[in-house]
Amino acid sequence: MIRITFPDGSVREYEAGVTGFQIAESISPALARSVVSCGVNGETVELNRPIEADARIALYKFDDEQGKHTFWHTSAHLLAEALQELYPGIQFGFGPAVENGFFYDVLLPNGEMIKEGDFKKIEDKMIELARKNEVVVRQEISKADCLAQFGAAGQTYKCEHIEQDLADGSITTYTQGNFTDLCKGPHLVSTGDIKAIKLTAIAGAFWRGDATKDQMQRLYGISFPKKKMLDEYLLMLEEAKKRDHRKIGKEMELFMFSERVGKGLPIWLPKGTDLRIRLQDMLRKIQKTFGYQEVITPHIGSKNLYVTSGHYAHYGKDSFQPIHTPEEDEEYMLKPMNCPHHCEVFAWKPRSYKDLPFRCAEFGTVYRYEKSGELHGFTRVRSFTQDDAHIFCRQDQVKDEFLRVLSIIQTVFTIFGFGEDQVEFQISLRDPEDKEKYIGSDEVWASAEQAIIDACKEKGIKARCELGEAAFYGPKLDCMVKDAIGRRWQLGTIQVDYNLPERFNLEYTAEDNSKRRPVMIHRAPFGSLERFTAVLIEHTAGHFPLWLAPEQVAILPISEKYNSYALEVANYFDTVGVRATVDNRNEKIGRKIRDNELKRVPYMVIVGEKEAAEGTVAMRQQGGGDQAVMPKEAFAERILGEVAEMLKATNLKPEN
Structure with a gap:
């Protein structure tokens, strides 16, 4: 008998060789019908994979992230199987599951191209194959046999992948029907669970992401176990x-991109800059109460700095390449990370145990090379500003400091209306089987990982653990939020790091006059200002909280005769702390209202002859809400009162 431990800590005994499906069936038939894969000691595997020894197990449904990955992985193979039948001679590249569905890179023979008009017949073929409920068969295969098999099938790209990337003794294939693919898995037991499919896009993709290699077509899709779920997704x-x-960013004039400036290099326009400054000021106020000191570091650094930190070895290919200065024979890099600079801030003078924790914060702009095809508005850029901070502390201070950072992150989420049911936490751990990916000793990693787990328990946070998702220098807690329409976004992160202090030879003088290494905690509640702003725009549909909105009020004179009164009102609002602009264009009032609705200005006030004579404004709320005529002073008090109430809820002081 073997002992199976479940996520809640309960233990059951089963015969050796039991499968995940059999375990689910022993709990309840309903559970067995809904699970799609299982986790065995942290590895997601098929439900029919035998378990031969004591193990920790988790059963995944489609609703779980691991379940979706399994479902969509098999759907990618189903797509390839359908394409193989529809387009004889097709060449296959890679076809993984991704965050929202799956894709497959393909190349049709004779210069043929798949078009969006072909989606329907491909979807129909996929459904036809899925209804056959084909069993998915996993096989371990030697490198020689694998090359022979895919060579006989004429799969050039697969053979290149086998030769260059795969080691003998580590290769597995998965077969469903007449289609076989190289794959590590996991997969569904059979294809019959796939009930609803939608191909969503097609794009160009270079083989291996290399612009010097063949250009293929990348076909994207998504699938579900129920048609209703697909309808809801659409x-x-x-x-x-x-x-x-x-x-929305364009309509509200928040940011722009310029091909002349460069791809993926965002420019914050005046209104966006105003919003960004308010975000920074909000976090500054919170950080100040937690004892942070702000610094500013250069946008470039010596290559040796990033060699010392390990970033060059691990992220060098994703960074802009070094700039060589021939006269001085030096190499510099655009800053890909702020943490090495902050290590130098800590090291610039002797530190005592009495100085710790030392909390160093910076709104630091960093630069990372992203392929042009992967750039996406503010969410994927080449230049972005992190709300970065690094805490240098003693070992006995780690948990308390981690808890303080969690308090900051939870405060930020509360301010922007992300409730507990919208926030998820993931503890990202090292994969013990892939030690080359990380730096540092086993003891250091064990200590850092346990510190995060203990802090989450003390805070009452239910966090799932994911192997292999840690940063190369330490484990981390990643914070995900669900927006107003249910999409998940990764925002804040906290990382515990014993390794960079070692690499930079950082030390402090302990109470007994010995020299000790500090522990380093990395944290960024927003993640980056660009990504957070993008998420905030999409979460609110551009209807920002009144305290944050770049323009709180648009003043609309009915005609040019009342422009001077409109300016008088604007000046008064400015003196009392209400942000207002005057729309004095020579347009009809209806057009002005529509345009300012599009700009998501929270309030509009209309002024004409009666308002100018009486010192009043005709208020109109965004979206056609409240409308009323009142003295300009009363309206200003209303705005300031609303802002004060919002900020009171977040423990912030109302400031213009």
């Missing part, structure tokens, strides 16, 4: 189009 997509931060 409705969400329509809503997402309306909320697209690129569209």
Whole structure:
């Protein structure tokens, strides 16, 4: 008998060789019908994979992230199987599951191209194959046999992948029907669970992401176990189009991109800059109460700095390449990370145990090279500003400091209306089987990982653990939020790091006059200002909280005769702390109202002859809400009162 431990800590005994499906069936037939894969000692595997020894197990449904990954992984193979039948001679590249569905890179023979008009017949073929409920068969295979098999099938790209990337003794294939693919898994037991499919897009993709290699077609899709779920997803997509931060950002004049400046290099326009400054000021006020000191570091650094930190070895290919200065024979890099600079801030003078914790914060702009095809508005850029901070503390201070950072992150989420049911936490751990990916000793990693787990328990946070998702220098807690239409976004992160202090030879003088290494905690509640702003735009559809909105009030004179009174009102609002602009264009009032609605200005006030004579304004709320005529002073008090009430709820002081 073997002992199976479940996520809640309960233990059951089973015969050796039991499968995940059999375990689910022993709990309840309903559970067995809904599970799609299982986790065995942290590895997601098929439900029919035998378990031969004591193990920790988790059963995943489609609703779980691991379940979706399994479902969509098999759907990618189903797509390839359908394409193989429809387009004889097709060449296959890679076809993984991704965050929202799956894709497959393919190349049709004779210069043929798949078009959006072909989607329906491909979807129909996929459904036809799925209804056959084909069993998915996993096989371990030697490198020689694998090359022979895919060579005989004429799969050039697969053979290149086998030769260059795969080691003998580590290769597995998965077969369903007449289609076989190289794959590590996991997969569904059979294809019959796939009930609803939608191909969503097609794009160009270079083989291996290398612009010097063949250009293939990347076909994207998504699938579900129920048609109702697909219908709901398609409705969400329509809503997402309306909320697209690129569209709203342009309408609200928040940011722009310029091909002359360079791809993926965002420019914050005046209104966006105003919003960004308010975000920074909000976090500054919170950080100040927690004892942070702000610094500013250069946008470039010596290559040796990032060699010392390990970033060059691990992220060098994703960074802009070094700039060589021939006269001085030096190499510099655009800053890909702030943490090495902050290590130097700590090291610039002797530190005592009495100085710790030392909390160093910076709104630091960093630069990372992203392929042009992966750039996406504010969410994927080459230049972005992190709300970065690094805490240097003693070992006995780690848990308390971690808890303080959690308090900051939870405060930020509360301010922007992300409730407990919308926030998820993931503890990202090292994969013990892939030690080359990380730096530092086993003891250091064990200590850092346990510190995060203990802090989450003390805070009452239910966090799932994910192997292999840690940063190369330490484990981390990643914070995900669900927006107003249910999409998940990763925002804040906290990382515990014993390794960079070692690499930079950082030390402090302990109470007994010995030299000790500090522990370093990395944290960024927003993640980056660009990504957070994009998420905030799409979460609110551009209707920002009144305290944050770049323009709180648009003043609309009915005609040019009342421009001077409109300016008088604007000046008064400015003196009392209400942000207002005057729309003095020579347009009809209806056009002005429509345009300012599009800009999501929270309030509009209309002024004409009666208002100018009486010192009043005709208030109109965004979206056609409250309308009233009142003295300008009363309206200003209303705005300031609303802002004060919002900020009171977040423990912030009302400031203009």
